[in-house]
Amino acid sequence: MRKVTLSIAAAVAIASFLAVAPTPSRADNAGIVPSGIMRNVAGIVTHSGGRVLQVGTAFFVAVPSRAFPGRSFVYLVTAxxxxxxxxGKPRAGLSLTLEDSKTGAMREEPLPLESRWVLDPLAEKADVAAIPLTPEGASIAPIPLGSLLGNDDPLARPETGAQVYYLTAATVGVNQHRFEALARFGHVSVPDPADTEVIGAGLQQLSYLDGGSAPGFSSGAPVFVSAGLRFALWGILEANTSLNTDPVFSGLAGVLPARFVAETCRKMGEVQDKTLQGSKGPLPE
Structure with missing residues (x-):
């Protein structure tokens, strides 16, 4: 239970992760990605031989504080x-690529060691990890907790063929690097989760989309499904499943259901609320 208890307590001990609660984004027209959603992603990179190597994708989630209405806790989530x-050993030297809110340029922020991240409190082997993180001066728009689909939401089991999209982070430009959020579209292939072996993560309960060409650095990307003007987080992309040799799932990309993200972030919010209520200091600005 190291990840679920000790890591949560250590990670949320600092109260400076409070932020103004964001407003859920809506599309101006059906089928168009809402502009506000495009700024919830970031890239995970490492450096080797003087080169920047893309490792995966991460995204931000905001959990409303019960102790301080109008404020939210912001968490970074990835696979x-x-x-x-x-x-299977912790990677060293990982960084997060973000857009600077003043210059629009890409910048990097060092990521905490794996031992400080929090896993799902109900399913520790689920391929999800989160940590409190609000990069100062970065242009981000966290996904509201209310936009994460749970098992009781009809959108959590979309119809086969329903359109979905996932977001990844990219750095463009040669001399002046610029951060870009990229949207890639697909369709639901397997709505109901099935057991799948994920390279590097073991057995997972995954749904599927027809994204067999998803690049490896897409793992951890947020996957959204829409119904009219409503956009909601369906889950986390598992790009590694595109290498699956099982003919049933060959050419498809797995999606870890959003409920695992919701469970993890909600629990962290509860712990952080208790930490703040027990402190005697003033509410951070």
Whole structure:
């Protein structure tokens, strides 16, 4: 229970992660990605031989504070296997790529070690990890907790063929690097989760979309499904499943249901609320 208890307590001990609660984004027209949603993603990179190597994708989630109405806790979420190397050991030297809110240029922020991240409190082997993180001066728009689909939401089991999209982070430009959020579209292939072996993460319960060409650094990307003007987080992309040799799922990309993200972030919010209520200091600005 190291990840679920000790790590949560250590990660949320600092109260400076409070932020103004964001407003859920809506599309101006059906089928168009809402502009506000495009700024919830970030890239996970490492450096080797003077080169920047893309490892995976991460995104931000905002959990409303019960202790301080109008404020939210902001968490960075990704697929847990992005934090591990090919031997299952914690990666060193990982950084987050973000857009600077003043210059629009790409910048990097060092990521905490894997041991400080929090896993799902109900399913620790689920391929999800989160940590409180609000990069100062970065242009981000966290996904509201209310936009994460749970099992009781009809959108959590979309119809086969329903359109979905996922977001990844990219750095463009040669001399002057610029951050870009990229949207890639697909369709639901398997709505109901099924057991799948994920490289680097073990057995997972995944749904599927027809994204067999998803690049490896897409693992951890947020996957959205829409119904009219409503956009909601369907889950986390598992790009590694595109290498699956099972003919049933060959050419498809797995999606870890959003409920695992919701469970993890909601629990962290509860712990952080208790930490703040127990402190005697003033509410951070």
């Amino acid at each position: 847990h296997h992005n934090l591990l190397d090919e031997y």
